[in-house]
Amino acid sequence: MANYGTNEFKSGLKIMLDGDPYTIVENEFVKPGKGQAFNRVKIRNLKTGRVVDRTFKSGDSVEGADVMEVDMQYLYSDGEQWHFMDPNTFEQHAADETALGDASQWLKEQDICVVTLYNGAPLSVTAPNFVELKISQSDPGIKGDTAQGATKPATLETGAVVKVPLFVEEGEIIRIDTRTGEYASRVKE
Amino acid sequence: MQQWQPCSSLELIKQRALLLTRARDFFHNNNVLEVETPLLAAHTVTEPNIESIRVALPDNDKYLQTSPEYAMKRLLAAGVPDCYQICKAFRLHENGTQHNSEFTLLEWYRLDYDLQQIIQDTLNLLRHMSDLLPLHTIISYQQALHDALGISLADLSRACLIEHAQAHGMVSSDQLSDAQLCDFVFAKCVTAHFSAEGLTVVYGYPASQAALAQLNTDAPATADRFEVFLQNLELANGYVELTDPVAQLARLQKEQAQRAAMGLPEVQIDQRLQAALAAGLPPCAGVALGLDRVLMAVNENLDIGQVVSFDWHHA
Numbered sequence: 001m002a003n004y005g006t007n008e009f010k011s012g013l014k015i016m017l018d019g020d021p022y023t024i025v026e027n028e029f030v031k032p033g034k035g036q037a038f039n040r041v042k043i044r045n046l047k048t049g050r051v052v053d054r055t056f057k058s059g060d061s062v063e064g065a066d067v068m069e070v071d072m073q074y075l076y077s078d079g080e081q082w083h084f085m086d087p088n089t090f091e092q093h094a095a096d097e098t099a100l101g102d103a104s105q106w107l108k109e110q111d112i113c114v115v116t117l118y119n120g121a122p123l124s125v126t127a128p129n130f131v132e133l134k135i136s137q138s139d140p141g142i143k144g145d146t147a148q149g150a151t152k153p154a155t156l157e158t159g160a161v162v163k164v165p166l167f168v169e170e171g172e173i174i175r176i177d178t179r180t181g182e183y184a185s186r187v188k189e
Numbered sequence: 190m191q192q193w194q195p196c197s198s199l200e201l202i203k204q205r206a207l208l209l210t211r212a213r214d215f216f217h218n219n220n221v222l223e224v225e226t227p228l229l230a231a232h233t234v235t236e237p238n239i240e241s242i243r244v245a246l247p248d249n250d251k252y253l254q255t256s257p258e259y260a261m262k263r264l265l266a267a268g269v270p271d272c273y274q275i276c277k278a279f280r281l282h283e284n285g286t287q288h289n290s291e292f293t294l295l296e297w298y299r300l301d302y303d304l305q306q307i308i309q310d311t312l313n314l315l316r317h318m319s320d321l322l323p324l325h326t327i328i329s330y331q332q333a334l335h336d337a338l339g340i341s342l343a344d345l346s347r348a349c350l351i352e353h354a355q356a357h358g359m360v361s362s363d364q365l366s367d368a369q370l371c372d373f374v375f376a377k378c379v380t381a382h383f384s385a386e387g388l389t390v391v392y393g394y395p396a397s398q399a400a401l402a403q404l405n406t407d408a409p410a411t412a413d414r415f416e417v418f419l420q421n422l423e424l425a426n427g428y429v430e431l432t433d434p435v436a437q438l439a440r441l442q443k444e445q446a447q448r449a450a451m452g453l454p455e456v457q458i459d460q461r462l463q464a465a466l467a468a469g470l471p472p473c474a475g476v477a478l479g480l481d482r483v484l485m486a487v488n489e490n491l492d493i494g495q496v497v498s499f500d501w502h503h504a
Contacts, residue, residue: 007282017360029285032380033416033426034400035372036238036365037283040358055373057361058282 001064006039006056014046014067017054021046021065021118029058046116046123065118072115074107082107084115084122095122103127105160106178127178132187133157134173141166151183195498201491202498205484208318209275212295212480215317221297222272226260228253228279232459235444236400237451240281242290253279256477257296258401259462262430265298265473266465273297275480286492287422290501293480300473304405304413304429307474308390311417311425314478315388321487322419325387330375330394330411337379342395342410350374368397380421385490389418401437402428413474419486427476434466 004013009027016022022043031037037058044051046067056062072084072093081094082104093115097104099122106127107113114126138154151163154174162176164183173187195202216223233241233252242253254260257274264272278294299307308327315322331342338353350370351362357377362370383389392415396404399412413429431437441458448456484496494500 029283029288030376031238031283031285031288032372032376033423034236034238034398035376036369038373038376052358054358054360055377057365057369060361060364 001066003061004064005061006058009039009041009056014065015043016063016065017043020048021067021123023067025051030055031058046118066120067123068117069114070117071112074109074111074113076109077104082125084113084125087112093117093122095125099123100125102181103178105158106131106133106176108133108158129177129179130175130184131178132173132175133160135164135168135170138164138168138170140169192503196494196500196503197496197498201484201488201496204488205480205496208480208483211318212273212275212314215314216273216297220271221299222270224261224264224269224272224274225276226254226257226264226274228277230254230260232259232461233456234259235441235448235456235458237444237447237453240453241456242279242281255280256294258475258477259459261296261298261475262462262470263465265300266468266470271297271299284501286494287482287485289481289493289497291504292493292497295478295480296475298430298473298475300471302429302474304392304415304474307427307429307476308392308415311415311427311476311478312388312390315417315424315483318483319487322483323387325384325389327390327392330391333379333389333391334375337382338374345371353378371395371397376421380418380423383418383420385420387419388424391416391418399431399440400428401431401440403431403433417478420490422482422486422490423479424482424486425476425478427474429474430470430472432466432470432472434463437466438463 004015009024011024011026013024014021022045024041025044026042028040030040038055039058040055042051042053070086072086075083075085081096082100083092083094085092101124103113103125111128113128115122116124133156135154136157139152141152150166152166153161154164155161162181162183164174168174168186175184175187177184229244229251231249231251234255239255241255244251244253256278257276261272261274275295277291279291281290283290299310312324335341347367350367353374354362354370359373393411394414396410396412399414402412402414405411405413415427416423417425481493481496485491485493
């Protein structure tokens with residue numbers, strides 16, 4: 001991988017630090033007038049998701065991380081692995097539960113999502129910001145309960161459970177914001 | 190479509206004009222002469238942490254000045270009295286939220302001023318420029334360090350510096366010199382905690398950071414240098430000036446050696462400045478004040494890119 005100098009630092013750049021891949025979230029140039037210049041960065045560990053503050057001496061260089069974000073189609077799960085395909089190359093990749101993280105509860109076969117490849121293997125999977133899923137089970141809302149914002153649990157076709165307004169019924173398709181895990185709207189078929 | 194519009198608002202363009210008027214007004218009232226010196230000169234600073242912009246010319250290359258210090262000292266040595274200058278200064282690779290490679294400096298010199306007098310002069314000027322910059326505290330470098338980390342200058346061993354630097358996220362500790370580690374620790378652990386409501390004046394910098402300030406006669410481990418901060422934003426840097434040509438030559442040569450060790454481009458010592466000192470620089474104190482920074486400070490810490498008409502990337 002190429003090395004990057006601090007003058008090439010910008011948010012989104014993928015670098016290696018202590019053997020782990022990181023993405024730069026924020027980069028700030030800091031310099032006491034007569035003193036040494038530094039680059040203070042906020043970086044996210046792509047394996048753990050943790051964000052840490054680090055400072056580099058300006059002019060230093062750091063190894064780039066072989067990380068790519070690729071749009072892939074989710075094909076199926078065999079129970080242990082989730083299988084994805086790059087629609088451009090038809091290349092298939094299998095990701096394990098750790099890489100899937102939260103995304104597993106939102107993915108439906110054929111959905112397009114972002115797979116982060118580290119050294120060619122899936123490191124993490126990001127579900128689309130919004131997904132549309134069918135409610136497989138939800139008790140009817142109790143008539144007369146008109147309290148504003150009252151909700152009930154609904155189980156989706158993927159197994160995920162979300163809170164939905166009382167008027168939403170079993171069998172309906174709803175739109176969910178995967179970043180918050182919250183109901184967004186009903187989808188008319 | 191190219192962004193052709195200014196980076197700063199009309200309101201800030203007007204505020205800048207007002208600051209300039211008030212600064213000139215202050216110096217006029219105090220009988221300080223306005224002067225001009227060349228922005229392009231044959232020599233530049235030897236400081237290892239400041240990189241000059243070299244301009245290729247048909248005969249001899251020249252440098253855009255990183256501050257008017259050298260030329261103004263030549264004026265003082267020639268008998269020019271108290272004087273000030275408002276000019277552009279240029280420093281390569283310095284761009285960020287607080288830095289723009291081209292920026293506006295207000296630099297002035299007062300004959301026979303000691304450290305206390307020049308600090309007071311700086312505070313008077315700032316008060317004249319804006320009532321939004323009250324003094325919070327005047328504190329020694331040593332005391333600021335002690336308040337923040339519970340250690341004294343004498344405790345600042347390499348091991349101690351590395352420990353604090355690493356605890357605060359420094360990745361390149363092993364490759365940094367003691368002075369560089371000290372810069373980081375002071376910036377990260379000390380100035381970051383200064384008041385956001387008023388100015389903090391720090392004086393008595395360690396002798397290793399004296400630059401061209403004279404060493405304190407009573408405490409020669411410290412220099413008669415001060416800086417003014419609003420939180421971690423550095424507004425001004427001032428010295429009681431070193432006037433001894435031999436001591437200055439030794440410092441400039443040391444900086445040249447540091448540059449060589451750091452693999453930086455070689456910079457020749459300005460012999461005209463040395464000759465001026467040999468002829469006699471009168472006892473004086475000088476300050477460089479970042480005008481863009483003052484504008485930032487009185488506008489709730491805007492980025493420098495918002496207070497200059499066109500920043501480095503849109504110039």
